[in-house]
Amino acid sequence: MECNSCSVASLKFEIRFEGEMNLSSMEQIVSHLERRAITLSIKGPVLQTDEKGAKEFLDFCNHFLETDKVAFRINREKWQPISELENVFNMEWIDDVISNERLICHYQPIVTETEEIFAYELLSRFHNEDGTTIYPNEIFPAARSRGRLYALDRVCRMTAVRHAVALKNKKAFINFIPTSIYSPEFCLRSTTNLANQLGVDPKQLVFEVVETEKVDDVDHLKRILSFYKEKGFQYALDDVGEGYSTIELLSDLQPHYMKLDMQFVQGVATDVYKQEVAIKFLAKAFEIGSIPLAEGVEEQADFEWLKQQGYKLFQGYLFGKPAAAPLKEKEYQV
Known part of the structure; x- marks a missing residue:
């Protein structure tokens, strides 16, 4: 059996919210994603979802949130600014190579x-x-x-x-x-x-x-x-x-x-x-x-x-x- 890290399994994203404006928008974000049949869960100020959900979220985030107060991480690795999320999607070709x-x-x-x-x-x-x-x-x-x-x-x-x-x-x-x-x-x-x-x-x-x-x-x-x-x-x-x-x-x-x-x-x-x-x-x-x-x-x-x-x-x-x-x-x- 292989772990998720050693195989090319689906990525798991955690998105962390900070700031009053962002936190107050979480309910609206969840509703937005659920209407699009996105799988997600909420643990405090952190939203957990898959890559499809992360892509949908990024579009929403860029228009309605204070992006400097939003961070994400993949598979429980280090937190990164949300500005780096687009790069993760652009590098999807590496999954095919591996x-x-x-x-x-x-x-x-x-x-x-x-x-x-x-x-x-x-x-x-x-x-x-x-x-x-x-x-x-x-x-x-x-x-x-x-x-x-x-x-x-x-x-x-x-x-x-x-x-x-x-x-x-x-x-x-x-x-x-x-x-x-x-x-x-x-x-x-x-x-x-x-x-x-x-x-x-x-x-x-x-x-x-x-x-x-x-x-x-x-x-x-x-x-x-x-x-x-x-x-x-x-x-x-x-x-x-x-x-x-x-x-x-x-x-x-x-x-x-x-x-x-x-x-x-x-x-x-x-x-x-x-x-x-x-x-x-x-x-x-x-x-x-x-x-x-x-x-x-x-x-x-x-x-x-x-x-x-x-x-x-x-x-x-x-x-x-x-x-x-x-x-x-x-x-x-x-």
């Missing part, structure tokens, strides 16, 4: 210091029904607007696990957003079940924390990573750099892999400041037993400098861009 799983994964190689393929990062690529590309900078704001981040993250993870089958003994790095998982035991069960069904060895999968710098609820992240570790999976922290919240947190989380943010990789061969960050990062990785990975490598000079310092894994256009199929190279024993 429910019909209009995405595939592209493979970007991760190599060793001898340029042998160690793993691939699996990157989601989205498309419309007519096959045209939908870019990530469109997908994620749309999902966030409609409260679909849980559902989007889930379908991306499931698709990536399916694509990992083609990698055989290569590792697959799979992105996930910690805030899109409210309960590791429940939200990740389908992912682990699918891996088992497809015969994917848990040791092959590395779940990569996206936007590591923006993690606020460390305890929640710990629960997620603990669940993954318990199931035999590995995990990585993405985009780690000098601004990472606390160096102690790295020791606490004990990631199997640490990815140095590309802003400290590109040009590192000639930039003293970037070199200092890269060396400090490397020392911390070795201290906690994590494998250091430099991402965004595009120049041979940067690759050579990082190798000399002791970096073990590398990712970037120098070794290969994301592609629809894994590269055909000799097998590398992990």
Whole structure:
């Protein structure tokens, strides 16, 4: 069974009224919606309804209410000004992308210091029904607007696990957003079940924390990573750099892999400041037993400098861009 957040179920809107004028208009609003056979309920100053009701309400609201004193939220997420409601309706196309799983994964190689393929990062690529590309900078704001981040993250993870089958003994790095998982035991069960069904060895999968710098609820992240570790999976922290919240947190989380943010990789061969960050990062990785990975490598000079310092894994256009199929190279024993 899936929860409403992890599937593309009908949205549930709550609309909150403030101000004497707005509160006094509630009875008239309810009557207006009921005449149009809108399903709704009232709890104090909050009206609850479905998307059809929210659309009908917005038209009424713009003409008769003090809009700066009306707020809404979807599926019990954070409250937003009513001015954002129209945007929620405009992003309805994301529901079709998720429910019909209009995405595939592209493979970007991760190599060793001898340029042998160690793993691939699996990157989601989205498309419309007519096959045209939908870019990530469109997908994620749309999902966030409609409260679909849980559902989007889930379908991306499931698709990536399916694509990992083609990698055989290569590792697959799979992105996930910690805030899109409210309960590791429940939200990740389908992912682990699918891996088992497809015969994917848990040791092959590395779940990569996206936007590591923006993690606020460390305890929640710990629960997620603990669940993954318990199931035999590995995990990585993405985009780690000098601004990472606390160096102690790295020791606490004990990631199997640490990815140095590309802003400290590109040009590192000639930039003293970037070199200092890269060396400090490397020392911390070795201290906690994590494998250091430099991402965004595009120049041979940067690759050579990082190798000399002791970096073990590398990712970037120098070794290969994301592609629809894994590269055909000799097998590398992990």
